[in-house]
Amino acid sequence: MAVNYGFDRVRFLAPVRSGGRVRGRFTLAAMHEKRSGQWQFVHHVTVEIEGGDKPALTADWIGLIFL
Numbered sequence: 001m002a003v004n005y006g007f008d009r010v011r012f013l014a015p016v017r018s019g020g021r022v023r024g025r026f027t028l029a030a031m032h033e034k035r036s037g038q039w040q041f042v043h044h045v046t047v048e049i050e051g052g053d054k055p056a057l058t059a060d061w062i063g064l065i066f067l
Helices: none
Strands: 002-012 022-035 038-049 057-066
Touching: 002 038, 022 057
Parallel strands: none
Antiparallel strands: 002 057, 022 038, 038 057
């Protein structure tokens, strides 16, 4: 089971035009064991706009996995 803890350091850098194409890039930034069988992870998320100079959004996504 996984639980969404939410987001940290959310930055909206550029608007996405109606009909614009976007791509999400997810990079595992950190993962550590909180308790036995519980792992907290942080993904660095970047949402890119096709043909754009800068991303639409950057954020750190935090979650918890129960094994």
